[in-house]
Structures are given as structure tokens and as C-alpha cells.
Amino acid sequence: MSTTIEQNKGFGATLWDYLTTVDHKKIAVLYLIGGGFFFILGGLEAMAIRIQLIKPANDFVSAGFYNEILTMHGTTMIFLAAMPLIFALMNAVIPLQIGARDVAFPFLNSLGFWLFLFGGILLNASWFLGGAPDAGWTAYAPLSTTSPGHGVDFYVLGLQISGAGTLIAGINFLVTIINMRAPGMTYMRMPLFTWTTFVVSALILFAFPALTVGLFLLMFDRLFGSGFFDASMGGNSVIWEHLFWIFGHPEVYILILPAFGIFSEVLPTFSKKRLFGYTAMVFATVLIGFLGFMVWAHHMFTVGLGPAANSIFAIATMAIAVPTGIKIFNWLFTMWGGSIRINTAMLWALGFIPSFTIGGMTGVMVAAAPADYQYHDSYFIVAHFHYVIVGGVVFGIFAGLHYWWPKMFGKILDETLGKITFWTFFTGFHLTFFIQHFLGLMGMPRRYWTYGADQGLELGNVISTVGAFLMAIGAIVFLYNVIITTIKGDKVSGDPWDGRTLEWSIPNPTPHYNFTQIPLVRGLDPLWIEKTEGRKGMTPAEPIGDIHMPNPSILPFVMSLGLFIAGFGAIYQIDNPIWLVVLIIGMGITFGAMFIRSVKDDHGHHIHKEDLDKGAGL
Amino acid sequence: MVENTNSTNTNLEYKRAKRKEEMKQQVVTFALMIVFTIIAFTMVTADLDKLFVIPILLVLAIVQVGFQLYYFMHMSHKGHEMPSLMFYGGVSVAFLTILTMLVLVWW
Structure with a gap:
């Protein structure tokens, strides 16, 4: 079976390999590249926003274009950058961390990625086709239903397609974590990153259908003449706000919980202590997930829900500070008395704790419904959610990338460059957003494309823009770091950090099948247990045998391409019914690929045990 | 050996008894579901007050879904x-x- 041994391949063969791959490690790389690309795009949009606001009455961009940039910055960063980067880390780590050879549905894993990518491309194609969506990332009706042009149509169809990908990925991780844990790994022995992924997948499963329904209603209102959100036709625009936030609030927990999981891996490893209060951490994670569904209306205090509803949602929102506080204290106690090594991953974790706590504190402030009437739609809110999303999620992604880079690519990212990235980005972040709290309190409204000269807002905005440039420098240094490490970095062992969890028991590079023998898990931090008992690696739970692996397939790519084409048909059929042909062709491609998938038996392949020591699948 | 066969026999008898019990439950729930459906239809055709009929219909529907899940789709099993x-x-x-x-x- 020498064919399974990977050789030096040409560009075309590598490209084909990645287009058809169902291997979770390669899909992680695809998510990383896709999410990274959109992160840069969203970052450029952010820079344009900050340059526009550097001085009063600036005309760097026009008012209409500013609306498009602002909408696309939010939409891109949440759906196309943060989510896929989180999925990149989940895909790279979860199967290794639970002792599995792949995810439960490798084909669906690939489909989830391609749906996300084509959805994202469809959304961004709007830049070149008459203007991007301009109704804010929340797309409130009736602004979104009456927005002229096709911008919001691209928003609806693009998010619908990439949202389906996210839903698929969530279900996949749920099944993987429930069914594919190695022998001995009970729920209460799962590493915290696995736990947070598990809870997040459940949140995705329950929250995304609300977005799907909302987007469908919006699509019917815009493209097929219905009136769900049109008061003059008996509809109600508040329905959109509820549906959007029933999805949207769990969504922010979908983003932050994996980051919590990453820090809960990084801090014990570099403090050489087991995680303090593991049980409490699990409990807090589940509780945050649970409460996350009962607080969405705190985005809508000023809508006029009435004092009873506002009070309920205000109290529920404040309650979330309790489990989050438990987590913050547990991280601090994990470090207390530990033998701490401060490297880049640890720096991001250390920077996260105070930054996120500030975001949490302003969160409790805006949760107080009467006070929220003052904060609402001001830069105070902008500052608050950037503190939790950048200070929490982006810091978490950076920590996770530095921590797991040797597992994903076999090399450690350069430490000096990593520290330069951290300090420029960290300083820039606080410069950009801390001052925005005060700009908001001074009355600067969010989403406006300019402000007057005599309002005392100049200095704050200049500071904010300078900070944004520092963040950009940090991001560029990180990119440079990735390139220089890929070219010059040295290969490291499979366990460069003296790790505690299963993924560090695997040699570098990780074999195609992850584990030659599935390991036996004897407690929390399984590798650490074996190390303390003087063993070199994990005790296997099975004899060496044939390994069953899934076959690669191009069908996920074709299915997603079909929906991408159909998306254009759906958007333009309102101008000219001839576009219905494109819609039908696109759906035909998708259904054809689904038909082939259904009728063609694909049982995967076996790597025979005789070939394992010859290096098959490495 | 003798003990073994004995235990298999008891096991078999136990399983048979359990299956019989389950069958009985399924027949009972099936009958109940038919009765519920008849009640629902008669209530609608009898032109009763809407405020009275609709809540009862909802309760009947929820109970039927429960029967379906627990007795026919075996959610009651371990x-x-x-x-x-x-x-x-x-x-x-x-x-x-x-x-x-x-x-x-x-x-």
C-alpha cells in the first residue's frame, strides 16, 4: 500500500488533495486560511472606519459607502472570521484531544467548510456587483427590507449558505464528542476545550435555526413580496429583532466559550498545575450555555417591551456574571503557586483576563435596563462588545494558534515576533477601545459616518485611530511570523510544551490516522498521569490492527458550488425571471451531487497493520 | 453447564415477559391515541366554544407526541x-x- 504514503507532490495534486480532503487536520488548515483571509478583509474595513473617523466631518469615504463598510465589518468578523477560526482550532484539536481518528462525519465536515467558504464569497461578491449590504450586521427591518439594490439580498443568501455550514459543523462535533471518546474518557475527564466545544455545538444546534428562519422570512419579504416585517401588510418588524437576537445572543457565547476552553488549556500547561476547580469550570460552562438562551432581549431594552420583560431579562443577564466570575477566579487560582512559564500563548492568556473582565463589567452596566437607555446605540456599546469579542475571542484565537501551532504545523511560532505581536496588538486594542467608553458617554452615537467639530470628540477619536493602526501592525507582524516560521522554523517533538492532554502524546508530524492504537484514558489530563507514573506515552487500549479511514470526495465542494450559483439566481430573478434558470441549474448541481452521494457506496479504506511500520499514512 | 442453561432460560423468560409487557403498553397507548383522535374530531365538529376546544386540543396533541416518542420510538429505554x-x-x-x-x- 505504498500509495497511501504521501510523497512530494506537485501544486495541482496538493490543490486536489485539499479540495477533496475529509481529514479533520487538513480541514482545520482550510478553515484557518479561509477565516484568516476574511479576518484581514474585516480588518481592512475596520481601518477604513477608523480613518474616516480620525477627524470631524471627514470625507475619506462617502456616507453610503461607510454604511456598507460598517455592515460588512461586523458581518465578516462574526460570521466569516471569528467562527471559522474557532472551527479551525476545534477541527485541529478535538479528535486528538478525545483520542479519535477523525470526526464522526468526515464528509459533512468537509461540506461544512465549503458551505462557509462559498457563503462568504457570495456575501463579498456584493462589493463588485452594485454595493454591499448596508443595513448593519443586525439587518433590522424595515431598514433591511427597504434597502435599495441587492446588497441585503447578498447578506441573506450568503449567510443562509454559510449558516448551513455552521449548523452542520455543530452537529458533527456533538456526535463526535458524544460517541468517539477513547475508552476511559468519561464526560468528567474531558479536557475543558472539548467541554466548551461540546456546549458550543449544542448552542449552535439550538440557536442557528432561529437565524435560518429569520433569514428565510427576510428573503421572502425582499425577493418574493411577502410582508412578515411590513406593518402596512399586517406584519411586525419587531419579529425580526427577536428572531435575530434569539440567535444572536447565543452566538456571542458560541464565540467566547471556545476561547474560555483555550485559556483553560493554556494556563494549566504553562503553570504546570492541573486546572483549578475543574468541576466548577464544567458547571460554569454549562450554566453560561443555558443562561445564554434567556437573555436575548437585553439587546432590545429600548424597543418598548415593557417594565416586566425588561426586568426579567436584566436580571437574567446579570446572573451570567456569576458563572463567568467563577471562571475568572479559577484561572487565577490555576496560576497561583504554579511554576509559570511566560511565552506568547501564556501572554495572550494573561492579557485576556483583565481585558475580558473590563468587558464583563461594562456588560453588567449595560444589563441595567434603565441605564441602558443612556448607553444604547452609543460608542459605549461599541467599546463593550469589542472588549469581550477582541479581548476575549481574538485573544483566545491568538493564544490557541500559538499553543497548537506545533501540533498543526510541526513548528513553534517565533517567540520574539510573537511577543512583538502581543504587545503592539494589546496596547493598540486598549488605545482603540478604552477611550470609546468615554466617547459613548459623551454622546457619540454608533454607526454614524461623521461627527461635528465642536463636540469635544476629536481627541478621543484620534487616540482610537492610532490604536487601530497599532493593532494592524500587530496583525502584520503575526502574518510575517507565520511566513518566516514556515520557511525557517525547526521541526519540534510531538510534545514541545510538556503538555497534559492527549493531543501531545502524538508524534510530530501527526499521522493521517492520528493514533496507531487508541489510548486508554485513566483520568483528567491523561498524558500527565502517565508522565507522573514514569511512562513515556499512553497505554494503548487495543492491539495494533487495521485502521479504517474515510475516502476523500469532491462532492462537498460541488454541492456548495451549486448552492453558490443558485444564490445568484435567487438574487437576480427579481430583476429578470430568466435568472430562474441559474437558480434551477445551481440547485440541480447540488441535488445531483447529493444523489450521487446517496446511491454510490463509499465504505472508506483500510490501512493494513503490516503497512503501519512502513510508514503508511504518515 | 446446567446452571448456565438455567440462567439462559430465566433470561429468556424475563425477556419474553418484558416484551409481552411492552406489547401490552403499545396496544393500550395505540387505543388511547385513537380515542384521543376521536375526542378531538368530535369536539371540533360539535361547534363548542373555541376558547374551550383549542387548549384541550393542544394538551391532547402533546400527550400523543409523548406516547409516540416513549412507547413507539422507545425513548423510555435505557x-x-x-x-x-x-x-x-x-x-x-x-x-x-x-x-x-x-x-x-x-x-
């Missing part, structure tokens, strides 16, 4: 903890959504 957790999680989110629409949007 090993369904995770599916029921997910199921009730989904139901509660859906319930909250409907409740919101009723009391915050339309009422």
Missing part, C-alpha cells in the same frame, strides 16, 4: 439520556421563542 437532553433543550428553546412571540409581540 441509553436515551443524551437524545432526551437534546430533545428537551430544543423544545424549551422553541417554547421560549413561541412564548415571546405571543406575549411580547402580538399580545
Whole structure:
């Protein structure tokens, strides 16, 4: 079976390999590249926003274009950058961390990625086709239903397609974590990153259908003449706000919980202590997930829900500070008395704790419904959610990338460059957003494309823009770091950090099948247990045998391409019914690929045990 | 050997008894479901007050779904903890959504 041994391949063969791959490690790389690309795009949009606001009455961009940039910055960063980067880390780590050879549905894993990518491309194609969506990332009706042009149509169809990908990925991780844990790994022995992924997948499963329904209603209102959100036709625009936030609030927990999981891996490893209060951490994670569904209306205090509803949602929102506080204290106690090594991953974790706590504190402030009437739609809110999303999620992604880079690519990212990235980005972040709290309190409204000269807002905005440039420098240094490490970095062992969890028991590079023998898990931090008992690696739970692996397939790519084409048909059929042909062709491609998938038996392949020591699948 | 066969026999008898019990439950629930359906149809055709009929119809529907899940789709058996957790999680989110629409949007 020498064919399974990977050789030096040409560009075309590598490209084909990645287009058809169902291997979770390669899909992680695809998510990383896709999410990274959109992160840069969203970052450029952010820079344009900050340059526009550097001085009063600036005309760097026009008012209409500013609306498009602002909408696309939010939409891109949440759906196309943060989510896929989180999925990149989940895909790279979860199967290794639970002792599995792949995810439960490798084909669906690939489909989830391609749906996300084509959805994202469809959304961004709007830049070149008459203007991007301009109704804010929340797309409130009736602004979104009456927005002229096709911008919001691209928003609806693009998010619908990439949202389906996210839903698929969530279900996949749920099944993987429930069914594919190695022998001995009970729920209460799962590493915290696995736990947070598990809870997040459940949140995705329950929250995304609300977005799907909302987007469908919006699509019917815009493209097929219905009136769900049109008061003059008996509809109600508040329905959109509820549906959007029933999805949207769990969504922010979908983003932050994996980051919590990453820090809960990084801090014990570099403090050489087991995680303090593991049980409490699990409990807090589940509780945050649970409460996350009962607080969405705190985005809508000023809508006029009435004092009873506002009070309920205000109290529920404040309650979330309790489990989050438990987590913050547990991280601090994990470090207390530990033998701490401060490297880049640890720096991001250390920077996260105070930054996120500030975001949490302003969160409790805006949760107080009467006070929220003052904060609402001001830069105070902008500052608050950037503190939790950048200070929490982006810091978490950076920590996770530095921590797991040797597992994903076999090399450690350069430490000096990593520290330069951290300090420029960290300083820039606080410069950009801390001052925005005060700009908001001074009355600067969010989403406006300019402000007057005599309002005392100049200095704050200049500071904010300078900070944004520092963040950009940090991001560029990180990119440079990735390139220089890929070219010059040295290969490291499979366990460069003296790790505690299963993924560090695997040699570098990780074999195609992850584990030659599935390991036996004897407690929390399984590798650490074996190390303390003087063993070199994990005790296997099975004899060496044939390994069953899934076959690669191009069908996920074709299915997603079909929906991408159909998306254009759906958007333009309102101008000219001839576009219905494109819609039908696109759906035909998708259904054809689904038909082939259904009728063609694909049982995967076996790597025979005789070939394992010859290096098959490495 | 003798003991073994004995234990297999008891096991078999136990299983048979259990299956019989289950069959009985299924027949009973099936009969109940038919009765519920008849009640529902008669109530609608009898032109009773809507405010009286609709809540009863909803209760009957929920009970029928429960019968379906627990007696015909075997959710009462062991090993369904995770599916029921997910199921009730989904139901509660859906319930909250409907409740919101009723009391915050339309009422």
C-alpha cells in the first residue's frame, strides 16, 4: 500500500488533495486560511472606519459607502472570521484531544467548510456587483427590507449558505464528542476545550435555526413580496429583532466559550498545575450555555417591551456574571503557586483576563435596563462588545494558534515576533477601545459616518485611530511570523510544551490516522498521569490492527458550488425571471451531487497493520 | 453447564415477559391515541366554544407526541439520556421563542 504514503507532490495534486480532503487536520488548515483571509478583509474595513473617523466631518469615504463598510465589518468578523477560526482550532484539536481518528462525519465536515467558504464569497461578491449590504450586521427591518439594490439580498443568501455550514459543523462535533471518546474518557475527564466545544455545538444546534428562519422570512419579504416585517401588510418588524437576537445572543457565547476552553488549556500547561476547580469550570460552562438562551432581549431594552420583560431579562443577564466570575477566579487560582512559564500563548492568556473582565463589567452596566437607555446605540456599546469579542475571542484565537501551532504545523511560532505581536496588538486594542467608553458617554452615537467639530470628540477619536493602526501592525507582524516560521522554523517533538492532554502524546508530524492504537484514558489530563507514573506515552487500549479511514470526495465542494450559483439566481430573478434558470441549474448541481452521494457506496479504506511500520499514512 | 442453561432460560423468560409487557403498553397507548383522535374530531365538529376546544386540543396533541416518542420510538429505554437532553433543550428553546412571540409581540 505504498500509495497511501504521501510523497512530494506537485501544486495541482496538493490543490486536489485539499479540495477533496475529509481529514479533520487538513480541514482545520482550510478553515484557518479561509477565516484568516476574511479576518484581514474585516480588518481592512475596520481601518477604513477608523480613518474616516480620525477627524470631524471627514470625507475619506462617502456616507453610503461607510454604511456598507460598517455592515460588512461586523458581518465578516462574526460570521466569516471569528467562527471559522474557532472551527479551525476545534477541527485541529478535538479528535486528538478525545483520542479519535477523525470526526464522526468526515464528509459533512468537509461540506461544512465549503458551505462557509462559498457563503462568504457570495456575501463579498456584493462589493463588485452594485454595493454591499448596508443595513448593519443586525439587518433590522424595515431598514433591511427597504434597502435599495441587492446588497441585503447578498447578506441573506450568503449567510443562509454559510449558516448551513455552521449548523452542520455543530452537529458533527456533538456526535463526535458524544460517541468517539477513547475508552476511559468519561464526560468528567474531558479536557475543558472539548467541554466548551461540546456546549458550543449544542448552542449552535439550538440557536442557528432561529437565524435560518429569520433569514428565510427576510428573503421572502425582499425577493418574493411577502410582508412578515411590513406593518402596512399586517406584519411586525419587531419579529425580526427577536428572531435575530434569539440567535444572536447565543452566538456571542458560541464565540467566547471556545476561547474560555483555550485559556483553560493554556494556563494549566504553562503553570504546570492541573486546572483549578475543574468541576466548577464544567458547571460554569454549562450554566453560561443555558443562561445564554434567556437573555436575548437585553439587546432590545429600548424597543418598548415593557417594565416586566425588561426586568426579567436584566436580571437574567446579570446572573451570567456569576458563572463567568467563577471562571475568572479559577484561572487565577490555576496560576497561583504554579511554576509559570511566560511565552506568547501564556501572554495572550494573561492579557485576556483583565481585558475580558473590563468587558464583563461594562456588560453588567449595560444589563441595567434603565441605564441602558443612556448607553444604547452609543460608542459605549461599541467599546463593550469589542472588549469581550477582541479581548476575549481574538485573544483566545491568538493564544490557541500559538499553543497548537506545533501540533498543526510541526513548528513553534517565533517567540520574539510573537511577543512583538502581543504587545503592539494589546496596547493598540486598549488605545482603540478604552477611550470609546468615554466617547459613548459623551454622546457619540454608533454607526454614524461623521461627527461635528465642536463636540469635544476629536481627541478621543484620534487616540482610537492610532490604536487601530497599532493593532494592524500587530496583525502584520503575526502574518510575517507565520511566513518566516514556515520557511525557517525547526521541526519540534510531538510534545514541545510538556503538555497534559492527549493531543501531545502524538508524534510530530501527526499521522493521517492520528493514533496507531487508541489510548486508554485513566483520568483528567491523561498524558500527565502517565508522565507522573514514569511512562513515556499512553497505554494503548487495543492491539495494533487495521485502521479504517474515510475516502476523500469532491462532492462537498460541488454541492456548495451549486448552492453558490443558485444564490445568484435567487438574487437576480427579481430583476429578470430568466435568472430562474441559474437558480434551477445551481440547485440541480447540488441535488445531483447529493444523489450521487446517496446511491454510490463509499465504505472508506483500510490501512493494513503490516503497512503501519512502513510508514503508511504518515 | 446446567446452571448456565438455567440462567439462559430465566433470561429468556424475563425477556419474553418484558416484551409481552411492552406489547401490552403499545396496544393500550395505540387505543388511547385513537380515542384521543376521536375526542378531538368530535369536539371540533360539535361547534363548542373555541376558547374551550383549542387548549384541550393542544394538551391532547402533546400527550400523543409523548406516547409516540416513549412507547413507539422507545425513548423510555435505557441509553436515551443524551437524545432526551437534546430533545428537551430544543423544545424549551422553541417554547421560549413561541412564548415571546405571543406575549411580547402580538399580545
